[in-house]
Amino acid sequence: MKTKKALAAVLGMTMLSGSFVVSAPAEVKAADKKLVFWDKSEYVAAYNEMMKAKLDEFAEANGVEVEYVIVPSGDIKQKLAAAIESGNQPDLIMGDNTLVAEYINSDQLAEVDDVLENIDFKENALRYATFNDKNYLVPLSFTAPGMYIRKDKWEEKGLDMPTTWEELKEDAEKINDPENGFYALGLPLGASGGGDAESFVRTVILDFGGRLVDENGKVVVNSPETLAAMEYIASLYEEGLCPPDATTWDDSANNSAWMAGTVGMVCNSGSIISSMEQENPDLLANTQIIQYPAVSADDTSYTLGGANVFGIFETGANTDVAKEFVSYYFSDTDYYNQMVEAMGAMWQPVVNGYDDTDFWNAEDHIGWLKNSENLVLTTYPAPTTGEAATSFTNQACVKAMQQIVVNGVDPQEALDSLEQS
Template sequence: MKRIGTSLTALALTGALLAGCSSSGSGQAPSAPAQNSDAKPAAAPSGPKEKFVFWDKGEYVEAYNKMMKERAEKFGKDNNIDVEYVVVSQNDLKSKLLAAIEAKNPPDLIVANDPVAKQFVASDQLVDTSDIINKIDFSDGAKNIAVTSDKYFMVPHSLQLSGAFLRKDVWDKHNLPIPKTWDELYQQAKIVNDPKNGFYATGFPLGASGGNDAEGMVRTVIREFGGSIVDKDNNITVNSKETLEALKFIAKFWQEGLTPPASVTWDDNGNNKAYLAGTVGFVINSASIYDSLLKDNPELEKKTVMVPLIGGPKGESFVGSGNVFAIFKNGKGTKWAKKFVTEFYEKDFYNNLIEQIGGKYVPAINGVLDTPFWKNPNNKSAGWLSMIKSIKGAGNYPGPEDDLGSKAQTMQLATKAVARIVVEKMDPQKSLDQLEQELKQLYGKK
């Protein structure tokens, strides 16, 4: 189906030609070796195998890396190449990539969160992947997370849609409905909060950990309050009364003790762990928590309800993120990276991979959502699928999909603006002024 590269042994071919064409100088054929000779023909040298180096992000759900390792190893055997599959913590991936590029020894292929991968577009490190995009039936939402300045230098691996996990038993105890807006959540949080007994209404991370949970939440609230980081032309528009109100609103959850004090240093696993421990009542996360509840705490799962993202004064904002493949043009096995990615979406394998992760990932290709897994009413993550059609792929929407926007996200500048208000007790307007200056410096604006 696809052209498979093979290694030709030049030395063996040369040897064969010499054996057939050699002469003694007299025009006569060379004499045959004696029949009783003990000499054995020398084996043709085979040379080293080609190598394919694949760095994959470490995933919270262990089944993912296990299946990807098996897939990579099978790919190596099928193509008679050496495969080096390396799992890298997503918090360390960017720094390790920068070091590898500096040493002129980047991997051939990575899987990363799309904001991380997009940062390597401007430095001309990535291969154009338009040919792969055109071969595979990706959903529009998936293509939105893989495009940068109207060009494809990534291939969508999977979508990650965040919803909310809520302790329905606690809310029912107080006769409270499921919140649909941020203000409703805030008002209800003040009622259910019980820190004296080790229970906090919400579990929101605020650590600049390298992941996207905190930054995604802050940017979502900014948009839903009517603010924006940049406009469609990348002009910095963050310093507005709408953004200021959003920052002040988010800070109240820490200032009023409605989320654990330790959450100011949480990484992306902090809210998972707190919810699974039963110490918080509302978190925003992907379906990985649901998968963990089923395996490790089925009693808590019965008390849990999963709901779509909540909205703000200006409505809802479904800005998605996801994982992407990125191929490094200075890798030594680029052709193998392209082949691996192209073959990755074989339907049975891909469906199984997505389903094994229990809804944490949503498929990036069309035609795979009609399986029993997604139709099962007990699979609560299916309630988020309605968001796929309206996904925008940038946290700085309506700004363009580019490496600057992605870099601003991974630097977690909006998260740090809230942290200054909460931890350093900085005046909110001063923190917003600093955020504006940081963005202008990054974008090269005056």
């Protein structure tokens, strides 16, 4: 395995504060235009390598000097804060939609209607562009969660993969084996501040036909559909299909339970796939990613999750060049598709035309694609505002479910409390 310094030498990079800086080829050093792009490092090294290649191509074709900085995801907020304070912010960044959107309210990001109008984005991808009714973000990829199933446990009982929430529960009852330390469902319900539990509860509410708010942000949570969803979720814990301590789990606990082989289903990102590849290939061989269930075959199966997006800094020195590059990047749709597939299904395409391929029809990948088709923001169907985001991070739905499961509160009383929250 190459060291970072060796890899930097191969790719024409230098090290800066733990991140890679990629300079433009020497022949464009005297270019009239410049682009400073801060990108997050990805699990799959091919992504950053492919992005660098596209930047080099853009630099040569357009006479642009490019500074490409690869920053670990955990460091980017701190580094951006320092750069903004000193007036040295980049022209372009890439990160998850929640992180990049933080720079909208501080008037850092440019509106991007002129970029979006020339790209054939999927309809639900465009939801990730909008904040306060204006378009500030350019979607790069969906990062839909997957429903991980222990297919060996299902096969032992002669069960098909579940397609409805009721089928999932019925299957869980058959594979559940708490006496031997195995629980069918690894669903966190801890009010830890993370997003896994809140996303799960909101997903089931949406699938059952409930809504927390309408399209205008009006609270409409108190409905028979939401009540039915909450009663269903509560039953999974009350009937012992989830580990007893799941009501205290944070976002890492379901990962750990899956890797330990003590649960038969979790909902999570592709990070678990990477962990299994490195630590437990036998478990990976017994894992199947399926589409999230619906209430019935005729109903929509929603998935709550995020996307990677470009953010173009209005306060950067080269806003127009950043827009030129993003447009240039999406003009090569075959290259875009290759980059998405290089991520091994951890990313899903946000542009139309690349779903019906051998890659996405493969059993290992199709579940991720299906989950991206109805992927919605965690605040759906509310307008994307700071208030809606705060509602999610406060975990109002998880806290209402804890009233039922932990404190024995009547479900309708807990729903009334959720309405007030």
